[in-house]
Amino acid sequence: MPMTAIILAAGEGTRMKSRHPKVMHKLLDRPLVSWVTRAARNAGADRIIVVVGNGAAEVRAHLASETDVECVEQTERLGTGHATRVAIEAAHVTEGPVVVLNGDLPLIEADTIRAFADSVADGEHACAILTMTPPDPFGYGRVELAADGTVERIVEQKDCTPEQDKNLLECNAGCYAFDGALLAKHIGEVGCDNAQHEYYLPDMVQILREHGHATTITHCDDYVEGLGVNSRVQLAELTELAQQKINRRLMASGVTMLDPKTVWVGPDVTVGRDTELLPMTMLWGKTTIGEGNVIGPNTRLTDVTVGDNNSLEETVGVNVTFDDNITCGPRAYLRGGAHVLSGAHIGTHVELKNTVVGEGSKVPHLSYIGDCQMGAHVNIGGGSITCNYDGVHKSRTTIGDGAFIGSDTMMVAPVNIGAGAITGASSCITKDVPADALAVERSEQFMKEGYASKRLERLRKEA
Incomplete structure (x- = not known):
């Protein structure tokens, strides 16, 4: 009926x-x-x-x-x-x-x-x-x-x-x-x-x-x-009751929480056994966490899939997939369908958007990688950026297996960097780089010896 x-x-x-x-x-x-x-x-x-x-x-x-x-x-x-x-x-x-x-x-x-x-x-x-x-x-x-x-x-x-x-x-x-x-x-x-x-x-x-x-x-x-909600005080009280109920169920199933009062988990989230949820962790939406992970502290994941044996510290993720044996953070932001494959490392102050990071690849620090297909065992130097937006259109960057991207490299999409290629630090890459090649783009360094002391002497006279 x-x-x-x-x-x-x-x-x-x-x-x-x-x-x-x-x-x-x-x-x-x-x-x-x-x-x-x-x-x-x-x-x-x-x-x-x-x-x-x-x-x-x-x-x-x-x-x-x-x-x-x-x-x-x-x-x-x-x-x-x-x-x-x-x-x-x-x-x-x-x-x-x-x-x-x-x-x-x-x-x-x-x-x-x-x-x-x-x-x-x-x-x-x-x-x-x-x-x-x-x-x-x-x-x-x-x-x-x-x-x-x-x-x-x-x-x-x-x-x-x-x-x-x-x-x-x-x-x-x-x-x-x-x-x-x-x-x-x-x-x-x-x-x-x-x-x-x-x-x-x-x-x-x-x-x-x-x-x-x-x-x-x-x-x-x-x-x-x-119990119903008629005031913001009651909303907070029922939120705490829901938090306690969900967290007790998770702990009974084999999840560790250092301080359950500082962990918030939505009702549709699943967490595998031997995963540890550290303080100030929030898991929302359809997030699925596998086994043996350490999540947090200060981490918020929404509609994220996490495999096994990962460490996500101070990470914000929205609609992201992490495979296994990954380290991420602190202070990392991943969104837009990013996919981090097994063994990869995402470091401090890194943002990923609509990007695949290949197995064993590293984006250690201070980088933005958007609309990118990255191969395995790639190293991205600090301060590197994929320049993927021209104000109207989004374009993609591809980086082949084993490529080494020097610090402060600007990759102006659409651009392809071949397997094993190297870019010199502070290069602005606007053309495709063949496999196993070195690409360096810099203006010539100009030097004028003795300039610093003469400048200081002039400034003192003017004062």
Whole structure:
């Protein structure tokens, strides 16, 4: 039976004090809403419908890369019940389990969403409420259960008696699962007879009960799954919880962290055993780290693939591949699809862009190498640059196996330097260099002996 996830992401989030929608604020490496879409996807949702409203264009633009997500706009923000009805009607949802999740619920797990959907899939219950038991339940609505385990009622905090406040520990996380057919049939019955004149989704619980349908709960074993974000303080608190959860999982799998509090890893990152993550390391996106590496300190990798037995120190990498047995850094910047092959060395203050560095090659220090195909066992002298951009077009440089590029060489692309060739220091190479050749391009050195002392004498007289 198809499962639909409706994610409510239309709210303004005034307590965030931001010009951006609340769901676009990042927890670790991604906006809040993408944590929820990811969990729904991993839970096996056949359809993921995100209700946008405040900042709709920004949310839509972000979600455009998530091709399985449908966006539906709530042009008037009239409450959660209204948002759900807009989604149901616009997306023509008429059957199957429907889970309604908040877009600021980043720590919910896919297994919980799957269990949530399954609780209404057997036809015995028309609705389920996601519940949790936080250490301090104050402020949450409490769920009172009947003797048969069905939901008796939801008691809001302001309505709790002292006894209920003490004994009713099952808290409403604000998310609901429905039998899709019954939701579509009765969502129009939610009214707005309240102080805010809004349509509240929790009213569906009582509406379904009045129609003779049973409701139940799905309990989060870990209460943090039910925690939402309403302020930047809560965003920081949940970021720390996510960090701890991910880092503990990694350490349990064989990853070493000198100080887990100073390592941040996104949820889609994988790290192999015996890899050490040093302080101030950030691993984002689809980054994959192999075994036996030392990553950090002060390293940020986004969508990077790292093989085995590498050392990446003070390195920033975006969309880069490192093979095996590579040393990189400190203070290196690699981007644009750069690929560093096994045994290579990338040194201090080096930038690579859209470049292949061959096996055993070295770019030791103070160089920019862009749009370059470099062979094996090449040595790039300090201060060398591929001049790859003329203001309009990008051009490529090729360097053959075993070439030796002297310090401060400017390679003006397009240009080819053959295997085993040598360029003299401070040369500007504008023509192809044949294999095994020496290329030197310098102006003649001019000397005037005794000039320095005569200049100093003249300056003193003028003073």
